Structures are given as structure tokens and as C-alpha cells.
Amino acid sequence: MKKILAITLALITAALFVSCSGAQIQSEPTESAPAPTETAAMTNAITDPFVPSSEPTATPSAEPTNVPTTEPATEASTQPAHVHTFTDVIRKKPGMLEDGVMHRVCSECGEEFDEPIPATRSIKILAFGNSFSDDGFRNLPYVLKDLGFKEVILGNLYIGSCSLDMHWDNIKSGANAYLFRETHIDGLRVDYPNKNVKYAMEKYDWDFIIVQQKGNWCGDSSKFSVLGNVLSYIDQNKSNPAAKIFWHMTWSYRNGVNPSQYGGQLAFYNAIANVTKNTVMTKKLISGLIPSGTAIQNARTSMIGDNFNHPDDGFHLGPKYGYYTAALTWACAILKVSPGDVTWKPVGMTDDEAAAIKEAVENAIKKPYAVTKSTYN
Numbered sequence: 027m028k029k030i031l032a033i034t035l036a037l038i039t040a041a042l043f044v045s046c047s048g049a050q051i052q053s054e055p056t057e058s059a060p061a062p063t064e065t066a067a068m069t070n071a072i073t074d075p076f077v078p079s080s081e082p083t084a085t086p087s088a089e090p091t092n093v094p095t096t097e098p099a100t101e102a103s104t105q106p107a108h109v110h111t112f113t114d115v116i117r118k119k120p121g122m123l124e125d126g127v128m129h130r131v132c133s134e135c136g137e138e139f140d141e142p143i144p145a146t147r148s149i150k151i152l153a154f155g156n157s158f159s160d161d162g163f164r165n166l167p168y169v170l171k172d173l174g175f176k177e178v179i180l181g182n183l184y185i186g187s188c189s190l191d192m193h194w195d196n197i198k199s200g201a202n203a204y205l206f207r208e209t210h211i212d213g214l215r216v217d218y219p220n221k222n223v224k225y226a227m228e229k230y231d232w233d234f235i236i237v238q239q240k241g242n243w244c245g246d247s248s249k250f251s252v253l254g255n256v257l258s259y260i261d262q263n264k265s266n267p268a269a270k271i272f273w274h275m276t277w278s279y280r281n282g283v284n285p286s287q288y289g290g291q292l293a294f295y296n297a298i299a300n301v302t303k304n305t306v307m308t309k310k311l312i313s314g315l316i317p318s319g320t321a322i323q324n325a326r327t328s329m330i331g332d333n334f335n336h337p338d339d340g341f342h343l344g345p346k347y348g349y350y351t352a353a354l355t356w357a358c359a360i361l362k363v364s365p366g367d368v369t370w371k372p373v374g375m376t377d378d379e380a381a382a383i384k385e386a387v388e389n390a391i392k393k394p395y396a397v398t399k400s401t402y403n
């Protein structure tokens with residue numbers, strides 16, 4: 027695929043050059059024209075319908091619309107009668123991972139064909155986060171690279187245990203209260219201390235902006251009074267008008283460390299699912315859900331068991347299974363791809379474990395507010 031893309035690009039460049047030269051030749055006096063053999067070689071290249079001959083663009087070709095045809099009719103079989111004058115129409119815009127389609131029609135001869143517009147293969151995600159969005163970002167660059175991305179920028183507005191209320195206070199005050207952490211495609215992380223919300227919002231044209239709540243408040247609907255304010259701020263201040271806002275649903279903790287007010291792991295999960303469904307996802311400004319909490323709870327029913335949290339504290343995700351589960355959930359929820367599209371898995375994870383996690387993620391995307399039992403036991 028890479029090779030085909032490279033060849034296509036090379037041909038586009040070559041044909042562009044030829045196309046421009048050809049147009050000049052036609053409009054200049056005959057005595058300054060190059061030797062016939064050279065012209066023939068160039069125009070043959072131009073008439074090949076499988077050779078893309080210009081950059082993809084929405085605007086019609088800038089070349090003259092009436093190019094005089096000076097070639098004798100008898101030579102039509104070997105000498106093309108004209109230089110193609112293409113009108114380009116975008117049939118399908120390129121996506122992040124899917125090529126678009128450019129339809130090209132020559133106004134001289136009516137010759138027409140489609141050619142691909144390369145996918146952008148670039149993604150920029152900003153989180154109004156805390157350490158739980160950091161958990162989500164740990165394996166995400168590798169998953170995105172595996173899916174074909176060439177440019178990945180993950181930005182986290184980080185304050186440990188940051189709640190929606192704290193984000194809203196910082197939005198209003200402009201306080202330089204954050205560690206702004208950028209993670210790039212190769213997993214390189216760069217920390218920028220003492221930054222504010224405006225800095226992060228303006229730094230890149232984010233494609234997705236992720237909002238979440240402090241982990242132990244996610245099952246308490248009374249803690250969401252400023253959610254609408256935060257969403258409105260993001261919607262009105264996003265530098266990329268097409269940026270989509272997603273909600274990151276976080277998880278219940280390892281058995282034994284869940285907040286006491288919820289009464290155990292499953293009860294905490296059910297509270298999170300209920301608030302996510304009925305308090306959060308009813309907001310119109312939210313385009314989609316990243317159901318990490320459900321993916322984790324689904325995966326706990328597999329042979330991996332209750333081993334998705336960090337061994338040090340039991341509530342952050344752990345590097346062995348938790349990061350991977352979250353990264354797959356983020357990628358699949360945001361990009362509408364299937365976990366099966368991802369071949370990368372962390373070193374040391376078995377194929378069965380990866381398959382169990384992918385099943386858990388797939389089921390979480392399908393049924394985000396309820397546990398689906400694993401078939402990997």
C-alpha cells in the first residue's frame with residue numbers, strides 16, 4: 027500500500043510537470059517546439075487515463091480551456107489531438123484513514139476517470155483530563171500507528187484527580203494550573219508545565235476534544251452541574267470548527283478499593299453507566315462516547331479476571347492489560363474502526379488475552395451501558 031502510494035505520488039509529480047510543459051508547447055510558435063519524438067513521449071504520458079495528472083483540488087483546472095489542436099489528423103493514432111483539460115470534482119472527501127475520490131473529466135474529449143485523494147493519516151486529540159485520560163493515552167499512539175496514522179498528537183490538560191468543576195474554574199480564571207502533556211506517534215511524551223486551557227485549545231487544530239469527570243465522582247449525578255458550561259466553552263472556542271467532543275467514561279476500581287458510597291465494584295460500575303447514560307450523554311454537544319469503563323468491566327469477566335488496574339493503587343489502569351483495553355476503546359470509539367483492525371499488542375500479552383480484550387471492547391462499543399460477559403474463560 028505504501029509502495030503504491032509512493033508510486034502514485036511520483037506519477038502525480040511527473041505528470042504535473044509533463045502537463046505544464048505540454049500546455050506551453052501547444053501555445054508557443056511551432057519553431058520553438060521540441061523535437062517531435064520528445065513531444066510524443068510527453069503527450070503519451072498525458073493521455074494515459076491511469077496516470078493521475080494533477081493535484082487533487084476542488085477548483086477547476088487552471089489550464090486554458092481551448093488549447094488549439096495543431097497535430098495533423100493522420101497522426102491521431104500516435105499523436106494525441108489535444109492536451110487534456112480536466113475539470114475536477116471531489117466525489118468523496120478524504121477521511122483520516124479512508125482515501126477520498128476525485129472525479130476528473132476532460133472538457134476537450136470527455137475522457138473521465140476517478141483517482142484517489144490520499145487519506146490525511148493525521149489525528150490530534152485533546153483531553154480535558156486527569157490521570158485517567160493519561161491512562162487512556164498510554165498505548166493509544168501505538169494503536170493509532172498500527173491503524174495507519176503518520177501523525178498523532180495527544181494533548182492532556184493534566185491535573186491529578188481534576189474534576190469538571192476544577193476545569194470550569196480554570197477555564198473562567200485562565201489559571202496556569204495545568205501540566206500540558208503531549209504524546210506523539212512514537213510514544214514520546216513532552217510535558218509543558220504551568221499552562222492554561224487557552225494555551226491547549228489554541229496550540230493545535232484538534233480533531234477530537236475529550237471531556238471526563240474525576241474518577242470517583244463518575245457515579246454521582248450531582249457532580250455534573252457545570253458540564254454544560256464546559257461543553258459550551260469548548261464548542262465556542264475550538265480552533266477546528268469540525269472538532270468533535272467525546273465523553274470518556276471511566277471505570278470502577280479493583281475489588282476492595284472502590285469508593286465506599288457506591289458499595290463494591292459492580293455497583294460502582296452500574297452507577298457510572300447510569301450517570302453516563304442519563305446525565306452526560308443527553309448533552310447535545312457531545313458527539314460520542316468512549317466507553318472505557320464498560321470495556322474494562324466486560325474484560326474482567328474473561329480469564330484475565332480483575333487484573334486491569336495498576337498494581338500500585340488499584341484504581342489507575344495497569345500497564346499490562348488496562349492501558350491496552352483503554353487505548354483500543356478510544357481508537358474504536360473515535361474512529362469507528364473494529365478492534366479486529368488492530369494487530370499491535372503489548373509485549374508479553376498472549377493472543378488469547380488480546381482477543382479477550384478486543385471482544386470486551388467491541389461489546390462495550392455495541393452496548394456501552396451494560397456488562398457483556400466474555401466468551402474467553
Ligand SMILES: [Zn+2]
Binds near residue numbers: 110133134135
Ligand atoms: Zn481530453
